[in-house]
Amino acid sequence: MSDANKTVKEKVIFGKEKNPSSIEPKKLTLNSYLKFRCHPGVRCFTACCGGIKIVLTPYDILQLCKRLEIPAHEFLHTYTIPTYLEKTDMPGVMLKLREEDNKCPFVTPEGCTVYTDRPTACRYYPVGMADFHEGGSRDGEGNEQAVHEENFFFIVREDHCKGFEEDKEWTIGEWRADQGVDLRDEMNREWLRLVMRRKSFGQQATLSEQAKRMFFMASTDLATFRRFIFESSFLDIYELDEETIRSLKEDDVALMLFSFKYLAATLFGVQTLKIKEEKIREKVAQLKTRQGDAVEQSIREYEELKAEVEAGKKRIEGEDSTGDR
Numbered sequence: 001m002s003d004a005n006k007t008v009k010e011k012v013i014f015g016k017e018k019n020p021s022s023i024e025p026k027k028l029t030l031n032s033y034l035k036f037r038c039h040p041g042v043r044c045f046t047a048c049c050g051g052i053k054i055v056l057t058p059y060d061i062l063q064l065c066k067r068l069e070i071p072a073h074e075f076l077h078t079y080t081i082p083t084y085l086e087k088t089d090m091p092g093v094m095l096k097l098r099e100e101d102n103k104c105p106f107v108t109p110e111g112c113t114v115y116t117d118r119p120t121a122c123r124y125y126p127v128g129m130a131d132f133h134e135g136g137s138r139d140g141e142g143n144e145q146a147v148h149e150e151n152f153f154f155i156v157r158e159d160h161c162k163g164f165e166e167d168k169e170w171t172i173g174e175w176r177a178d179q180g181v182d183l184r185d186e187m188n189r190e191w192l193r194l195v196m197r198r199k200s201f202g203q204q205a206t207l208s209e210q211a212k213r214m215f216f217m218a219s220t221d222l223a224t225f226r227r228f229i230f231e232s233s234f235l236d237i238y239e240l241d242e243e244t245i246r247s248l249k250e251d252d253v254a255l256m257l258f259s260f261k262y263l264a265a266t267l268f269g270v271q272t273l274k275i276k277e278e279k280i281r282e283k284v285a286q287l288k289t290r291q292g293d294a295v296e297q298s299i300r301e302y303e304e305l306k307a308e309v310e311a312g313k314k315r316i317e318g319e320d321s322t323g324d325r
């Protein structure tokens with residue numbers, strides 16, 4: 001294991017930073033070739049597991065909690081620190097590095113202790129993926145094929161990484177399949193899209209504190225999000241069929257994917273969820289009542305003003321007639 005690097009770099013999951021020197025300026029496809037191999041025999045083994053910022057996706061958190069058999073709140077408290085996602089005001093978490101050596105809490109000299117459940121960013125490294133549609137211009141469902149066609153890849157080549165000196169050559173597609181990133185891509189897609197959509201809005205619009213809290217809760221703590229669905233007025237408001245309700249109760253992945261739809265609807269007004277007809281009618285009635293009240297109030301104020309003006313006129317006429325005498 002090499003020395004910990006105190007400068008914090010980032011294992012990329014959101015796509016390309018503008019000009020980091022470690023990124024090769026070459027757009028690659030799934031068929032491009034990569035000469036690389038990472039294994040316990042490389043001189044630098046686990047060098048990339050320290051001095052690094054590893055942002056976690058909701059699916060990463062879900063899988064790590066299962067792996068460690070602890071609830072999300074305990075995982076968040078023990079293993080993560082807060083961060084903002086992709087220079088937006090959206091709150092997320094990253095792995096908390098060990099104080100003593102500035103390394104990932106899951107690394108040992110033998111390697112990664114959560115390897116089969118390691119985060120997305122660790123699986124991507126050293127091949128990043130960027131989206132031609134970065135900025136969230138695509139809405140709705142994207143299929144895997146389409147996503148692959150619209151993405152390109154790039155190599156992050158850092159001096160400490162000796163994997164590039166190894167003999168193994170494969171296509172980016174083969175390498176990604178070996179790292180199990182396809183499932184991660186699918187699980188993370190809508191969440192990444194929320195962040196990129198937020199980023200595309202720039203600084204002009206800010207999320208309310210309530211919206212930020214909701215985003216954080218839904219994307220980091222599914223147990224709390226489930227309680228929110230089943231213990232608030234949520235099911236009175238949204239139109240959900242029995243099958244969906246059952247899956248939200250029992251299936252964490254279904255709940256996570258649903259949370260992305262909910263966030264897209266509430267944060268960005270995307271038509272992903274249907275509000276019950278009677279709730280819409282109630283809201284319209286409330287608005288009408290409010291409008292009606294406002295009109296009545298204006299009429300009352302107008303009448304009061306008119307009465308005051310009339311009274312003023314009479315007073316002046318009275319004073320004039322007194323003056324004449």
Ligand code: SF4
Pocket residue numbers: 048049050054104105106107108111112113114115118119122
């Ligand atoms: S989770 Fe595993 S692969 Fe990722 S940085 Fe930590 S030890 Fe390394």
Ligand code: SF4
Pocket residue numbers: 037038039042044045046047048049125126160161162163164
């Ligand atoms: S070869 Fe690269 S990816 Fe593998 S341990 Fe070394 S630095 Fe990390």
